[in-house]
Amino acid sequence: MSAAAGTVHGVGLGPGSADLMSVRADRLVRGARHIAYFRKAGKAGQARRIVEGMLRADVVEFPMDYPVTTEIPLDDPRYAATLAAFYEDCATHLRALAQGGEDVVVLAEGDPFFYGSFMHLHTRLSPHVPVRVVPGIPGMAAAWAASGEPITWGDDVLTVAPATLPEAELARRIADTDALVVMKIGQNLDRLKRAVAAAGKTAVLVEYAAMPEQRVRPLDAVERAPYFSIALIHGAGRRP
Amino acid sequence: MSAAAGTVHGVGLGPGSADLMSVRADRLVRGARHIAYFRKAGKAGQARRIVEGMLRADVVEFPMDYPVTTEIPLDDPRYAATLAAFYEDCATHLRALAQGGEDVVVLAEGDPFFYGSFMHLHTRLSPHVPVRVVPGIPGMAAAWAASGEPITWGDDVLTVAPATLPEAELARRIADTDALVVMKIGQNLDRLKRAVAAAGKTAVLVEYAAMPEQRVRPLDAVERAPYFSIALIHGAGRRP
Numbered sequence: 129m130s131a132a133a134g135t136v137h138g139v140g141l142g143p144g145s146a147d148l149m150s151v152r153a154d155r156l157v158r159g160a161r162h163i164a165y166f167r168k169a170g171k172a173g174q175a176r177r178i179v180e181g182m183l184r185a186d187v188v189e190f191p192m193d194y195p196v197t198t199e200i201p202l203d204d205p206r207y208a209a210t211l212a213a214f215y216e217d218c219a220t221h222l223r224a225l226a227q228g229g230e231d232v233v234v235l236a237e238g239d240p241f242f243y244g245s246f247m248h249l250h251t252r253l254s255p256h257v258p259v260r261v262v263p264g265i266p267g268m269a270a271a272w273a274a275s276g277e278p279i280t281w282g283d284d285v286l287t288v289a290p291a292t293l294p295e296a297e298l299a300r301r302i303a304d305t306d307a308l309v310v311m312k313i314g315q316n317l318d319r320l321k322r323a324v325a326a327a328g329k330t331a332v333l334v335e336y337a338a339m340p341e342q343r344v345r346p347l348d349a350v351e352r353a354p355y356f357s358i359a360l361i362h363g364a365g366r367r368p
Numbered sequence: 369m370s371a372a373a374g375t376v377h378g379v380g381l382g383p384g385s386a387d388l389m390s391v392r393a394d395r396l397v398r399g400a401r402h403i404a405y406f407r408k409a410g411k412a413g414q415a416r417r418i419v420e421g422m423l424r425a426d427v428v429e430f431p432m433d434y435p436v437t438t439e440i441p442l443d444d445p446r447y448a449a450t451l452a453a454f455y456e457d458c459a460t461h462l463r464a465l466a467q468g469g470e471d472v473v474v475l476a477e478g479d480p481f482f483y484g485s486f487m488h489l490h491t492r493l494s495p496h497v498p499v500r501v502v503p504g505i506p507g508m509a510a511a512w513a514a515s516g517e518p519i520t521w522g523d524d525v526l527t528v529a530p531a532t533l534p535e536a537e538l539a540r541r542i543a544d545t546d547a548l549v550v551m552k553i554g555q556n557l558d559r560l561k562r563a564v565a566a567a568g569k570t571a572v573l574v575e576y577a578a579m580p581e582q583r584v585r586p587l588d589a590v591e592r593a594p595y596f597s598i599a600l601i602h603g604a605g606r607r608p
Binding site: 140142143145146147148149150151152154155202207208209211212215239240241242243247248250251254261262263264265266269270272273276277278279280281282283284285286287288289290292293301304305312338366367368 | 387451516
């Protein structure tokens with residue numbers, strides 16, 4: 129690593145409203161000469177949308193278009209191989225920028241180390257160039273704010289689970305926790321509804337938390353969940 | 369509720385560094401004529417410390433001094449009664465301010481709806497005056513950023529548990545999760561160390577995440593955990 133290497137900043141943008149990014153993230157985004165962000169091919173991308181209007185006039189953008197999303201099943205070895213090659217390519221580009229002395233801001237929705245794709249760059253870059261992470265407000269925090277009720281009280285246990293888990297395991301975990309957050313709902317909505325019912329509980333679904341389309345409904349009332357949706361069961365712990 | 373009622377803002381300050389509060393929180397804090405915050409009697413208080421240097425010259429401060437912390441056991445009915453009376457008093461004061469047309473910013477460390485004391489005001493105030501919540505970066509997000517490793521990957525399940533749980537239950541939950549966050553360590557450090565060992569795992573302890581005294585060590589190496597400490601076990605899920 130050269131002494132003059134630039135830094136790759138993995139910057140958490142928070143849940144989707146520009147004023148919910150941290151002051152540190154705001155400064156880094158506004159000052160960046162180089163930004164990079166993931167997006168679905170052919171789409172503007174949510175991360176890029178959040179920073180619209182904040183960028184330098186001379187900013188250089190590096191969009192990273194996912195080569196696959198749902199076309200190949202997750203358990204198909206081609207899925208991992210295709211994504212690994214994609215992350216390698218992206219990391220190679222960012223590493224070259226940093227080794228050339230440039231700082232780069234990688235935009236990350238929510239928090240960079242809480243699920244999400246930045247982590248796959250982080251593992252590939254951090255052995256070679258300086259990488260710094262700016263934490264962000266995770267989408268779930270905006271979801272429970274939107275719900276109007278605290279998520280955890282006193283000694284409550286919180287479980288965060290993806291709806292991609294097998295239905296029986298999902299039901300077991302829902303029964304075994306005080307408070308619950310479920311992400312990655314999309315195609316798994318019906319499975320999640322059955323698992324919540326099997327656990328004898330009720331949940332709310334928060335769609336587009338902290339975005340203009342924000343909506344909160346009982347999970348049972350929902351027929352179709354957008355990608356930006358999070359299910360919640362609120363804890364009921366000690367409350368003097 | 370009068371049409372001219374002010375709003376009580378529960379503002380998440382994030383993990384402890386002023387530039388990790390959101391842009392929205394920053395604006396509310398800097399513009400506030402009235403602020404309120406919890407603190408241990410006789411101490412400056414962490415929430416107040418975070419906003420030092422940001423307040424209006426004519427700000428009116430309402431410190432809320434906890435009447436008890438560890439002097440009365442949590443399961444003693446006097447604990448709940450004493451705290452309930454305290455929260456009632458605080459809420460009465462804030463409600464009067466709002467009903468008199470004043471906006472009030474209640475400073476909340478981390479995120480206002482994720483554990484913490486603001487929730488006890490929220491339940492008492494929201495039937496009577498407008499209450500708005502600004503989510504914040506939870507302390508745990510700064511802790512995993514400090515650890516230098518992502519907390520959750522792919523379909524990892526994350527469990528957030530207080531170290532106050534019975535040791536056997538703590539061990540069971542640690543064994544049954546991919547990624548783990550443990551809060552409220554303090555006096556429960558030895559119990560936590562035993563529970564992590566019983567689950568056959570290893571953890572790191574992050575002290576003072578995002579603060580100048582930040583330190584990350586293997587949990588086993590720690591003899592005494594300060595109040596601001598969080599234990600982590602990182603997930604090991606899918607990573608193409």
